[in-house]
Amino acid sequence: xxxxxxxxxxxxxxxxxxxxxxxxxxxxxxxxxxxxxxxxxxxxxxxxxxxxxxxxxxxxxxxxxxxxxxxxxxxxxxxxxxxxxxxxxxxxxxxxxxxxxxxxxxxxxxxxxxxxxxxxxxxxxxxxxxxxxxxxxxxxxxxxxxxxxxxxxxxxxxxxxxxxxxxxxxxxxxxxxxxxxxxxxxxxxxxxxxxxxxxxxxxxxxxxxxxxxxxxxxxxxxxxxxxxxxxxxxxxxxxxxxxxxxxxxxxxxxxxxxxxxxx
Numbered sequence: 282x283x284x285x286x287x288x289x290x291x292x293x294x295x296x297x298x299x300x301x302x303x304x305x306x307x308x309x310x311x312x313x314x315x316x317x318x319x320x321x322x323x324x325x326x327x328x329x330x331x332x333x334x335x336x337x338x339x340x341x342x343x344x345x346x347x348x349x350x351x352x353x354x355x356x357x358x359x360x361x362x363x364x365x366x367x368x369x370x371x372x373x374x375x376x377x378x379x380x381x382x383x384x385x386x387x388x389x390x391x392x393x394x395x396x397x398x399x400x401x402x403x404x405x406x407x408x409x410x411x412x413x414x415x416x417x418x419x420x421x422x423x424x425x426x427x428x429x430x431x432x433x434x435x436x437x438x439x440x441x442x443x444x445x446x447x448x449x450x451x452x453x454x455x456x457x458x459x460x461x462x463x464x465x466x467x468x469x470x471x472x473x474x475x476x477x478x479x480x481x482x483x484x485x486x487x488x489x490x491x492x493x494x495x496x497x498x499x500x501x502x503x504x505x506x507x508x509x510x511x512x513x514x515x516x517x518x519x520x521x522x523x524x525x526x527x528x529x530x531x532x533x534x535x536x537x538x539x540x541x542x543x544x
Contacts, residue, residue, distance in 0.1 A: 324533070326475065335348075355383075393542060398538040400515040401516070406499065412503055439512075454490055464497075473509070476511050492544065
């Protein structure tokens with residue numbers, strides 16, 4: 282779950298005429314209702330990423346899949362209605378393992394230990410979003426992995442692993458040769474790309490860097506024909522409000538639980 286502070290997000294954002302955005306597949310004008318209606322894959326974003334554009338990372342089978350541990354911590358379940366899903370989940374992650382569950386709100390089976398839970402907010406782009414490139418931003422890759430991990434450690438925007446940068450395009454801002462701000466792409470359900478890892482060092486906040494990075498990432502997402510979406514902790518109301526001012530809209534609340542598999 283991303284937990285970006287709102288301190289570096291611009292307090293205002295320009296708005297666009299709704300007719301300026303069109304559906305990439307049909308060419309029809311895109312309104313907010315259309316964006317929200319055409320988003321069913323986002324109900325299970327991690328599964329549709331691993332079963333779609335991120336299939337090359339997928340470990341698992343027809344019921345449960347996960348990313349490699351050094352790429353991302355997410356485990357995805359196709360459906361909670363299949364009676365074999367719990368056995369498949371245990372087989373995939375191992376005995377006595379801690380695992381995060383998304384979208385399950387029932388009781389855990391005998392032998393499974395509930396460790397805690399929380400809520401997140403899912404936001405999606407609207408026609409008010411006006412993405413644009415940020416000339417100062419540089420693209421990041423394997424050579425920058427150590428610095429990316431370091432800025433995440435300093436700012437705690439959410440889960441980030443040594444190979445998370447492989448999930449999509451990551452960009453950053455350097456000042457005096459030091460990486461001081463970053464954002465990039467994470468989950469990728471078909472037709473959508475998640476903006477994530479938005480992090481700005483404290484001494485460089487309140488300069489609008491986070492907003493500019495988010496808008497740059499969104500620009501390149503739209504250039505590919507995808508739409509941008511984001512996640513934030515439900516308690517991070519300042520960041521949620523700031524993202525909404527940029528042109529994102531609240532779509533749904535996601536519920537998460539952490540459990541331990543039977544030993």
